[in-house]
Amino acid sequence: MEALGVVLALVALLGVTLLVMAVVGTVKAAKAVATKVERHSSNAQRAVENAALKAKSITKPGDQGRIAGLRLSLRTALDSTRQVLQSGLPQDSQLGDALQLLARLDSHAAELDAELRLLEREPMSSRVTAKLPELRERAERITHSADSLRWAAQDRMRRFADDELARLSEECRDEAGALRHWTPAEPAADRSESAAGAPADARSATASADGPADRPKGLGSGRQTTAEELLGLAAEPLSRLADRLRKPNPAGPNRP
CATH class of the missing domain: 1.20.5 (Single alpha-helices involved in coiled-coils or other helix-helix interfaces)
Incomplete structure (x- = not known):
């Protein structure tokens, strides 16, 4: 249980x-x-x-039309700036500070819009004419501040896009250059062996072409050898050779 x-x-x-x-x-x-x-x-x-x-x-002509134009320009500037800042906020967190400033501008714009609405209902045209320049000056200041934030954010996003495009173009250019090197590089060991073997081959080719320096000149030297060189008498003068041949041999002609 x-x-x-x-x-x-x-x-x-x-x-x-x-x-x-x-x-x-x-x-x-x-x-x-x-x-x-x-x-x-x-x-x-x-x-x-x-x-x-x-x-x-x-x-509507006159002051009523001008008041409506001020309210419209004020709203358009703030809405356009808000859209730009919110669209760029995920990529750039620094735009959050600009959004905070825009929120403060929104509060001033709301107060001004309320005053303009009251001025639209004002029956005395003299008061409308007297108050309108002051309210227009405030609207222009708010509009200019909002436009400045929007233009700065647009320039910042454009600059980041240009920098990213420049880096991407450089990487593509480097990759294209690397793709064109389709011949594989020769290993370092093979290069050293070929470099070391080249002088040896050159020396052997030179030695085979010239021949040994101490080879005796004779039948294979490329020229004909005289009888004096074969008998070893090339170094003696011909006069001494003739005197020796004329000298009689006391032992007889058959003795050495």
């Missing part, structure tokens, strides 16, 4: 755990869907407002 109770308790605990996990997952999914829907709805609402402001700036 005790074992059965333990098993039932474990099964109940497992069921409660699964139920809690299902509830938590459902709540998280609902929050994610709500956030996505809210973001899309806010984007759609902002797009509708921008279209209405553009129509007012074109159709």
Whole structure:
């Protein structure tokens, strides 16, 4: 009975755990869907407002049209800068600081947009004419700051892309040069043996062409040998040879 109770308790605990996990997952999914829907709805609402402001700036003359143009230029500058910074943030974490500055600009732009909306409903045209230059100057400052962040981020991303392309081009050029060396390099041992054997072959060829320096000149020397050289008498003068031949031999003609 005790074992059965333990098993039932474990099964109940497992069921409660699964139920809690299902509830938590459902709540998280609902929050994610709500956030996505809210973001899309806010984007759609902002797009509708921008279209209405553009129509007012074109159709309404005077101060009302100028106010609508200021609001539209302010929103366009901030939205464009936000898109550029968010698109480059995954590749460059330093753009996070620029996004923080843009968020501060957003707060100032929201305050200015509220003042411009109130100025649109102002019945006194004299007050509108008096306040509009000041609000335009503030809008231009915010717009210029947002544009500066966007231009700097674009230049930074372009510079990184150019550097990466230069490195890639250099690597491709090196690889192309390596691919053209299709002849395998000669091993170092073979090169040393060939270098050492070349002088020996040259010396043997020279020796075989010239012949030994101490070979006696004779029948194989390339010229005809005279009778004096064969008898060993080439070194004596001819006069002494004639005197010796004329001298009589006392022992007789048959003795040496």
